[in-house]
Amino acid sequence: MNFDFSEEQTMIKDSVARFVRDEYDIDTRRKIIDSEEGISRDFWNTFAELGWLSVPFAEEYGGFGGTVEDLVAVMEELGKGIVVEPYVSTVVMFGGLLSASNNSALKEAVIPTVIDGSCMGSFAFSERQSRYELADVATTAVACDGGFRLDGEKTVVINGGSANKFVVSARTSGGQFDHQGVSLFLVDASAAGVSVKSYKTMDGQRAATVTLANVVVAEDQLLNAVGEGMDLVDQVMPSMLMALSAEALGIMATLNSITVDYSKTRQQFGSPIGSFQVLQHRMVDTFMSCEQAKSMLYRSLCQANDCAADASADTGEFMKSVHALKVTMAKAGKQIGEEAIQMHGGIGLTDELNIGHFVKRLMTINVTLGDRDFHQKKFNQLSYSAS
């Protein structure tokens, strides 16, 4: 039994932590957010040089050959700086799907460009009506000369404005809600018929509406077999959720420590407010929630490792843990964020102080890839049933 990160993981974790501490303070972040693109290409190149962009990719494509545990190590530290560069969209989601794809020609062409920082990508899955159900796909892909013709609109495509390429889910067969019949295409942002409208989101990041009108995509741009795209999504989803949860964990730990420190210095009624028992107990509660959230992340990681090592491992239990993880992060995130603001008092409401920005990222993570209620419902479906 072991809950420590490996030496290699600790090295990369420390490297991210050093970057966040030394180069990514709240003012630097603010300038990046206010810039035209909303991210720093210079920092992105730094990430490439430091090898962070290669983490989930196989060594044969020039990657680090990492597991989800490695991604978690990076994401937890990125969370502590609420880094806005598109690591989640490009490396975790777009990269995760590419990694799991069985289209080796496509992988050989694209993965090295992600690793060297020249290609940013995003997974365009969401639609106006789909909420959190990824299989609810109305965008169509119809066979035509030269491959498939894609039509539809993808919403809240994370960092869509910066992406060179998208993985687009489109329906090749079946009804709007069918799991079968969804296909995943690699689509160039500059392809004819693709239009991208970027906008800001409350967490300081960007998202985009991506419209596809008569976009012709060659058959060799399919990530896996026609109609079986959801299998690939299901396969990668746990890693995406664990990586996002690790980011949330980094944020929650940071909020807790900022709040505890503040309570030791802020004087009211002639004493530091941290000396008041009513606040102490609430800070203990947020500490416990953060520890419990960390335990849930470690539970998911241990089970992920078991499933990766042994095909007969219980994937049902693993999926229960992953859904529970997202729920736990949402609950703890709401509690920790709200308590951080409350215990700071008026200053906690200001845009100037960093805590509000951490809170807004937590709120965004909650609604990324399914909120608390969505995942609790999934958990309940897996856990409780009787004839």
Added chain:
Amino acid sequence: MDINFSAEDLAFRDEVRDFFATEFDAETAQNLSGVQTASYKPAIVSWQKKLHAKGWIAPGWPTEYGGTGWSATQKFIYETERGAAGIPDVVPFGLKMVAPVIFTFGTEEQKARFLPSILSSDDWWCQGYSEPGAGSDLAALTTSAEYAGDNYLVNGAKIWTTFAQYADWIFCLVRTTKDMRKQQGISFLLIDMKTPGITVKPIVTIDGKHSLNEVHFENVLVPRDNLIGEQDKGWTYAKALLAHERTGMAEVADSKRMLRTLKQRATEEVNGGQAMINDPVFQLRLSDIEMELMALEYTELRVFASMAGGGMPGPESSLLKIKGTEISQAIHELQLQLAGSYGGALQGSLTGEELGHDYAGEARGKYMYGRAATIYGGSNEVQRNVIAKAVLGL
């Protein structure tokens, strides 16, 4: 990151599992189901004697006094298997509470005199800490022990004393010197319950049952030989013991088993012809608890892993107590809710007739008496004080 045990540890787990499956028979289980019945004391003593014969009665003791010599991992596996099998823990007052104080701070003579009969379960111990005026603020205790000749003269009262009605011995915190800082001047004294001047008065709890007592001392003479360590230093010894007590309180395996039972019953209980387990609102209540427990299981493993790696149980163990008791209370509450309107029916009252669900009475009793879990062993509010100070530095 992994939670896998070695092949040796897995073999040990199987040995423990087999032993429990063969030795903890249905009759023992039945006799142990209610602590207030006449069959309880002989049943638990006979079960503990079985464990003693196997050599497994005292995993926490050094081997020279009869401990098992198990690794931290083996101890953890043993406790987990015990909880999972639904086997009650040993009565802790002798084996887990006073014995560690005796073998850590006692004289060779005291060890020889007291430890063997604790190990064999021939002597039953109870704990004399709380007083009517000293609950969470334990150091405010006023039961006095005046030194006179070769004896202490003890006067005062202890309260909430579990199983004092069965006890041969009581270990007490008593005030030997007044006018010192309140944590000083306290001594740790072992008292024979047969000594003249001791009266035990039952306290009936809100589940209608009797496990708690008041213990009154009126001019009770206690030989000086029964003092542990130095006079006026008892608080130090008691504190060491409290840390010992706190680590074992997450009871994850027990809660997992209770939750399994609860889910099973929820497939049998119906509402409007539909199994309760399919009721979306009930499912939400259930999964709120189950997810907390899934996390706590790994918090416990994390604390255990750091101990197995040679570390000490840190203040995180306070988290285990708080979360563990909150979760077990939540399970009891949902169990009682599941019993529906039969939850209030007193089985066999007035007519002697059995009513409704056979689990309803048990569920109510566990819910009512289970309120104690967040009060004893250092109330959850005191535990929060501990974390605030020791972990958060407040």
